[in-house]
Amino acid sequence: MAQRHGIETALLKLRLPVLLTQCGLVAERTLRAFWPAGSVLMLGAALLMLGVQDYVGVELVWAAGAIFALALLATLYIGIRRFHWPSRDEALVRLDKTLPGRPIQALLDEQAVGAGDSASAAVWAAHQQRMADRASRAQPARPDLRIARRDPFALRYVAMLALAVALVFGSIWRVSSVTEMTPGAAQAAVGPTWEGWIEPPRYTGKPTLYLADMDSDVIEVLQGSRITLRLYGQPGELSLVESVSGRVGELPPAADQMHEFDVNQDGELRIEGSGGAEWAIALIEDELPGVEVTGPPDAEALGQMTLPYSAHDDYGVVAGEAVITLDLGAVDRRYGLSSEPQPRDDIAVPLPMPIAGDRAAFDENLIEDFSQHAWANLPVTFSLVVEDAAGQKSAPAEFKAVLPGRRFFDPMAAAVIEMRRDLLWTRENAPRISQIMRAVSHRPDEVFRSETAYLRFRTILRRLETMMDYGLKAEQQAELSQAMWDLAILLEEGDLSDALERLRRAQERLAEAMKNGASDEEIAELMDELRRATDEYMRQLAQQQQQNGEEGEQQQMSENSMQMSQDDLQRMMDRIQELMEQGRMAEAQQALQELQQMMENMRVTQGQGGQSPGEQAMQGLSETLREQQGLSDQAFRDLQEQFNPNAQSGQSENNEGQSGGQGRGQSHQGQNGQNPGENQGQGQGQNPGQNQGQGQAQGDQQGQGGMAENLAQRQRELRDELRRQQGNLPGGGTEEGQAARDALDRAGRAMEGAEDSLRRDDLAEAIDQQSEAMEALREGMRALGEAMAQQEQQSQPGQGMAEGQERARNRDPLGRNAGSNGSIGTDENLLQGEDVYRRARELLDEIRRRTGEGERPQMELDYLERLLDRF
Numbered sequence: 001m002a003q004r005h006g007i008e009t010a011l012l013k014l015r016l017p018v019l020l021t022q023c024g025l026v027a028e029r030t031l032r033a034f035w036p037a038g039s040v041l042m043l044g045a046a047l048l049m050l051g052v053q054d055y056v057g058v059e060l061v062w063a064a065g066a067i068f069a070l071a072l073l074a075t076l077y078i079g080i081r082r083f084h085w086p087s088r089d090e091a092l093v094r095l096d097k098t099l100p101g102r103p104i105q106a107l108l109d110e111q112a113v114g115a116g117d118s119a120s121a122a123v124w125a126a127h128q129q130r131m132a133d134r135a136s137r138a139q140p141a142r143p144d145l146r147i148a149r150r151d152p153f154a155l156r157y158v159a160m161l162a163l164a165v166a167l168v169f170g171s172i173w174r175v176s177s178v179t180e181m182t183p184g185a186a187q188a189a190v191g192p193t194w195e196g197w198i199e200p201p202r203y204t205g206k207p208t209l210y211l212a213d214m215d216s217d218v219i220e221v222l223q224g225s226r227i228t229l230r231l232y233g234q235p236g237e238l239s240l241v242e243s244v245s246g247r248v249g250e251l252p253p254a255a256d257q258m259h260e261f262d263v264n265q266d267g268e269l270r271i272e273g274s275g276g277a278e279w280a281i282a283l284i285e286d287e288l289p290g291v292e293v294t295g296p297p298d299a300e301a302l303g304q305m306t307l308p309y310s311a312h313d314d315y316g317v318v319a320g321e322a323v324i325t326l327d328l329g330a331v332d333r334r335y336g337l338s339s340e341p342q343p344r345d346d347i348a349v350p351l352p353m354p355i356a357g358d359r360a361a362f363d364e365n366l367i368e369d370f371s372q373h374a375w376a377n378l379p380v381t382f383s384l385v386v387e388d389a390a391g392q393k394s395a396p397a398e399f400k401a402v403l404p405g406r407r408f409f410d411p412m413a414a415a416v417i418e419m420r421r422d423l424l425w426t427r428e429n430a431p432r433i434s435q436i437m438r439a440v441s442h443r444p445d446e447v448f449r450s451e452t453a454y455l456r457f458r459t460i461l462r463r464l465e466t467m468m469d470y471g472l473k474a475e476q477q478a479e480l481s482q483a484m485w486d487l488a489i490l491l492e493e494g495d496l497s498d499a500l501e502r503l504r505r506a507q508e509r510l511a512e513a514m515k516n517g518a519s520d521e522e523i524a525e526l527m528d529e530l531r532r533a534t535d536e537y538m539r540q541l542a543q544q545q546q547q548n549g550e551e552g553e554q555q556q557m558s559e560n561s562m563q564m565s566q567d568d569l570q571r572m573m574d575r576i577q578e579l580m581e582q583g584r585m586a587e588a589q590q591a592l593q594e595l596q597q598m599m600e601n602m603r604v605t606q607g608q609g610g611q612s613p614g615e616q617a618m619q620g621l622s623e624t625l626r627e628q629q630g631l632s633d634q635a636f637r638d639l640q641e642q643f644n645p646n647a648q649s650g651q652s653e654n655n656e657g658q659s660g661g662q663g664r665g666q667s668h669q670g671q672n673g674q675n676p677g678e679n680q681g682q683g684q685g686q687n688p689g690q691n692q693g694q695g696q697a698q699g700d701q702q703g704q705g706g707m708a709e710n711l712a713q714r715q716r717e718l719r720d721e722l723r724r725q726q727g728n729l730p731g732g733g734t735e736e737g738q739a740a741r742d743a744l745d746r747a748g749r750a751m752e753g754a755e756d757s758l759r760r761d762d763l764a765e766a767i768d769q770q771s772e773a774m775e776a777l778r779e780g781m782r783a784l785g786e787a788m789a790q791q792e793q794q795s796q797p798g799q800g801m802a803e804g805q806e807r808a809r810n811r812d813p814l815g816r817n818a819g820s821n822g823s824i825g826t827d828e829n830l831l832q833g834e835d836v837y838r839r840a841r842e843l844l845d846e847i848r849r850r851t852g853e854g855e856r857p858q859m860e861l862d863y864l865e866r867l868l869d870r871f
Helices: 002-013 015-049 058-082 088-097 103-108 118-136 155-169 172-181 183-189 411-425 427-440 451-469 474-493 495-516 520-556 566-581 585-600 613-643 688-702 707-727 735-759 763-793 797-808 836-851 858-870
Strands: 193-199 218-222 226-232 239-242 258-262 267-272 277-284 290-293 304-312 317-326 347-350 361-369 379-388 397-402 562-564 602-604
Touching: 002 118, 015 058, 015 088, 015 155, 015 172, 088 103, 103 118, 226 239, 226 267, 290 379, 290 397, 304 317, 304 379, 411 427, 411 474, 427 451, 451 474, 495 520, 495 585, 520 566, 566 585, 613 707, 613 735, 613 763, 707 735, 707 763, 735 763, 836 858
Parallel strands: 218 277, 562 602
Antiparallel strands: 193 226, 226 258, 239 267, 267 277, 290 304, 304 361, 317 347, 317 379, 379 397
């Protein structure tokens, strides 16, 4: 009895899931049976809401209505026959299928065998109890609403799409127009009625207005809007009266059933007749676009002009044009310009428009190069005009200025350009130009630096005189002007152009080889070619600067031009070669691009000859300090990997890159497949040959022992190098010089201790000894700097003044003075009177602050970032 009560309780808990499952079956069978009828109904409603019945005849409307009615009845009949109401038992079966083991059916079953056996009955009761627990957790079964197999062509979606379009673009009130097409209302259907729309110009982006929905008596209409009116009924029952189009001449009859015209002025719009309407039209005029020049044209040394301008319009500017005319009244009519100029068309160039964004108001720059035009460097008038989408043009924005052209600093090149200008001014100047050219070429040795330039000059002269004998034609005038332009370029650039072209070809070939994965031998050969081309270009550039003089050279340099020395270029190329040898081609290509950019804007700094012994000693000690820092970094990495074997080589936290800092130490073992003994910090000091030998010795010993033994060997070689530098240390006999030697002695003893620790594989002790060595090296350098400063103060005043003036003329982008042979130094003694560590921190903070200022030139920001990477 208790068992039966538990079963009934479980079935009572299933009432809600069974009811919801039964509702789902109703929805499922309704959709499967009546989806055709629903599709027909949605399609018919969509056509009525879109007003299709208003555009076809009454007979067609009734025929289509009869077809839709029959289709709806047929689909409803089929649906009713297919549909049958789901029973509770069907819902129980559907719900039971969703449960494992069919627990509901088990609850409804009775024991057929062993009912009289108590043990069997107990098992049956336990089974039903488990099934009751499982059935009590039943959830409503989800209905299967998929009918894709019954509708393979997705006709239901076509009907739904049509209904959605009708809801968006149609009106439910238009369905009522069908009632007017009944037989009893036939007479009313043919009565007078009308429809009308006001469509603004598309470029305005404004919506179309439906006149029947306009309640206001006054309608504001954009200029250029198009009004469309349709009159229905017997001819003459409705007529149109309007005064907004401004049409004149032969007009269509007012009783026409179709009217289309544009709104061009204020006025009224009236439909006369039964059911007519009347509106007052207020015109909103389309404003004229505007343009103005916002600044004078900015010209580069090579002749490219940048003219800033701004434009605006209420709906957007679509095009523009700049017309440049010669300002003849402002021309200095002397010499070759005294004659009347030959007629020449104005210069017309399109104004650049923004590719994206709003064109209602914008600022742009007209960038062109008119260096070879006849009006280059002559006064002209810029006239800018813009146009909007309606075809309206702005009032011309005029601006008077000199048409920028290329600047020639070579006197002979400037003279050739002036004769070319006179030839383009008028062909009547040909005899005068011929006389001047003969006078110039009378003593060529005093004028021409190149035999090639002289020969081309004489060729132009002979061709000019030959053409003059037969009458100079316009085509010949253009040919001679181009030849004179090429001659002026040759005279201006001289041999420098050939050297620059060779340098560019070498850079391009090297970049292409790195990109295509060339062999090491090929890359080394191309690198040597780049070095030779750079040396040749530097010699030609220095020669040109000496010929042009300091003032002319200064005029060619922009404010942001880079100032470099020969040593700076060599260090950059050494860095590129090191990156290539290490297999870091991406970084090498980036460094090569920086070198190309710097070579375009470079200024050769004039050195003061060789370095003094003190400067050589300081530079050697700096190299030794960097090498010691690199050894310490690698020892620290090896110590980290002992405690963390899974860490990636050379990428531990707080480590300075994979190479122990830029330009310091050696590459970590296994990086890019390079020999760990190749020391990337060497080869950049005062003694490249010696440093290179050290790197090769280290590389030979790398494969003979472990990493600790290799570090110990390198530490020993660095200690020997320090001893050699101590023998050449200046400042003997002074207190500061003796302090420097004592500090370097301590550094040597610390290096020896670090070497012993490395051979014992005691990396922690070795790092401590190396830190002491670096601190002693810094103290020795400070003492040596003080000794050098004291020695400089005791030198002759005249010599110190001359050196100060020379250094003041050579400053790097940060404003620091360039010392001898391009080394960076300062006229001030920063080592006295303050804590040098605090001063170093302040300098680093200042560099970081300037790096964060995005308005600084990109070249200066790159330079600051390289300083941070190195120090």
